[in-house]
Amino acid sequence: MNRDTDKKITILGIGNTLFSDEGVGIHLLPLLEEAMRDYENIEIIDGQTDGMKLLGPVEDAQNLIIIDAINAGKEGGTIIKLEGDEIPAYFGIKMSIHQIGFQEVLFAAKMRERYPDQIIMFGMQPTSLELGVELSETNRGRLRELAKEVINQVNRWRDAS
Numbered sequence: 001m002n003r004d005t006d007k008k009i010t011i012l013g014i015g016n017t018l019f020s021d022e023g024v025g026i027h028l029l030p031l032l033e034e035a036m037r038d039y040e041n042i043e044i045i046d047g048q049t050d051g052m053k054l055l056g057p058v059e060d061a062q063n064l065i066i067i068d069a070i071n072a073g074k075e076g077g078t079i080i081k082l083e084g085d086e087i088p089a090y091f092g093i094k095m096s097i098h099q100i101g102f103q104e105v106l107f108a109a110k111m112r113e114r115y116p117d118q119i120i121m122f123g124m125q126p127t128s129l130e131l132g133v134e135l136s137e138t139n140r141g142r143l144r145e146l147a148k149e150v151i152n153q154v155n156r157w158r159d160a161s
Helices: 020-027 029-034 051-060 097-113 143-157
Strands: 009-014 042-048 063-069 081-085 118-124
Touching: 009 020, 009 029, 009 051, 009 143, 020 029, 020 042, 020 051, 020 063, 020 118, 020 143, 029 042, 029 051, 029 143, 042 051, 051 097, 063 143
Parallel strands: 009 042, 009 063, 063 118
Antiparallel strands: 081 118
């Protein structure tokens, strides 16, 4: 058996679904679950705004993909990919409303020397952070493209030799 296709990959969607595009990480999960239903060794976690409760799943992850709204000052709906040290671990940019809690999770995992081997964050620039449970039309229209980016990354990790 090829060890690389046996690598466990954890996909963690985080966000607050009460503030429109802030919930993109949660809204994307059903698309990923459907597209990867036949994949083995994939764990998809709905992390909502769970903060430090996510330390266990992060520390247990060998390869971690985080999906969240990312405020990078770009045009709404822009898909953003950050790798490794590009992801703020503690005193970085505040990437979204709940991000400080997740930055603390990453910092704690690093301090405990239980950080994932590979970590990538995918996200989308919010168009709206207004109160509302639906994504903006702009961001909703780019969900499938974001899903494709995540799936392509999963396949790259699985196919790596």
